[in-house]
Amino acid sequence: xxxxxxxxxxxxxxxxxxxxxxxxxxxxxxxxxxxxxxxxxxxxxxxxxxxxxxxxxxxxxxxxxxxxxxxxxxxxxxxxxxxxxxxxxxxxxxxxxxxxxxxxxxxxxxxxxxxxxxxxxxxxxxxxxxxxxxxxxxxxxxxxxxxxxxxxxxxxxxxxxxxxxxxxxxxxxxxxxxxxxxxxxxxxxxxxxxxxxxxxxxxxxxxxxxxxxxxxxxxxxxxxxxxxxxxxxxxxxxxxxxxxxxxxxxxxxxxxxxxxxxxxxxxxxxxxxxxxxxxxxxxxxxxxxxxxxx
Numbered sequence: 563x564x565x566x567x568x569x570x571x572x573x574x575x576x577x578x579x580x581x582x583x584x585x586x587x588x589x590x591x592x593x594x595x596x597x598x599x600x601x602x603x604x605x606x607x608x609x610x611x612x613x614x615x616x617x618x619x620x621x622x623x624x625x626x627x628x629x630x631x632x633x634x635x636x637x638x639x640x641x642x643x644x645x646x647x648x649x650x651x652x653x654x655x656x657x658x659x660x661x662x663x664x665x666x667x668x669x670x671x672x673x674x675x676x677x678x679x680x681x682x683x684x685x686x687x688x689x690x691x692x693x694x695x696x697x698x699x700x701x702x703x704x705x706x707x708x709x710x711x712x713x714x715x716x717x718x719x720x721x722x723x724x725x726x727x728x729x730x731x732x733x734x735x736x737x738x739x740x741x742x743x744x745x746x747x748x749x750x751x752x753x754x755x756x757x758x759x760x761x762x763x764x765x766x767x768x769x770x771x772x773x774x775x776x777x778x779x780x781x782x783x784x785x786x787x788x789x790x791x792x793x794x795x796x797x798x799x800x801x802x803x804x805x806x807x808x809x810x811x812x813x814x815x816x817x818x819x820x821x822x823x824x825x826x827x828x829x830x831x832x833x834x835x836x837x838x839x840x841x842x843x844x845x846x847x848x849x850x851x852x853x854x855x856x
Contacts, residue, residue: 565645565650569641569644572656572660576634577638585630585631588603592622604625606661607658607661609661619769620789623833627853640656641653713729717753717755718735718757720746741763744757744763746771747767747789750772751768751771752774758778761781768793774795775797776797777799777800785804786807786809788811792813796815798812798820801823804826807826808828808830809829810832812837815836817834817838820834830853831853832853833855834856
């Protein structure tokens with residue numbers, strides 16, 4: 563494909579209409595828990611774009627940011643500039659969208675209830691640089707004697723259980739300062755007590771829990787990504803001074819005021835779907851150039 567042919571095809575692919583189709587399909591796939599198809603999309607574009615996320619909320623947010631219609635005008639300006647400069651290599655770097663053209667023909671079917679579509683959130687056997695992931699061996703000594711119902715389902719206790727298998731063990735809070743990423747999705751968390759010690763954290767995933775209060779997040783000024791989907795959160799005032807925040811997923815909560823997000827200048831992606839947020843506030847975020855899912 564020569565320069566002109568590629569440019570013409572990419573301009574059409576990055577049209578607002580096509581980006582609406584692509585992003586709409588991605589949203590539909592995510593809401594219908596077609597995680598295998600989302601991973602397939604990520605694999606197809608990995609030659610051009612670095613998307614190595616195994617956790618679905620992160621993968622979804624990156625795909626949406628990549629193909630959101632709000633990005634169309636900027637993409638088309640860059641493509642035109644590359645075309646005028648005879649820069650075939652740079653044009654080719656944007657051709658990842660062509661590899662998922664069949665997405666337009668994707669039919670999103672109803673869920674097969676006999677299949678467990680829930681993504682796996684594993685704790686890997688060894689520490690990863692900057693991460694806080696371990697493999698929990700439920701057959702470890704003494705674990706069978708511990709009734710977790712006797713302990714508060716807090717961040718602090720859950721970390722102790724994940725690491726040592728015992729929420730009663732002595733675990734100095736300063737140990738929590740050393741890691742940049744924590745993932746505690748789907749573990750019945752009711753409290754974030756202890757997370758305030760994670761002062762170097764940049765990514766937190768607390769999706770699919772029972773959280774109502776996130777005030778402990780307010781002092782974690784290095785946070786760049788937070789995933790809080792599917793909780794019972796009503797107030798997000800604690801987020802107002804997290805000025806490094808770039809990505810946040812608040813979908814499926816009870817939030818009706820997002821004004822604490824208005825002054826976060828680095829924020830680029832916000833998922834607010836299934837929250838009673840006033841349309842005026844959503845539009846205010848969009849006017850700031852953010853990608854907003856609502």
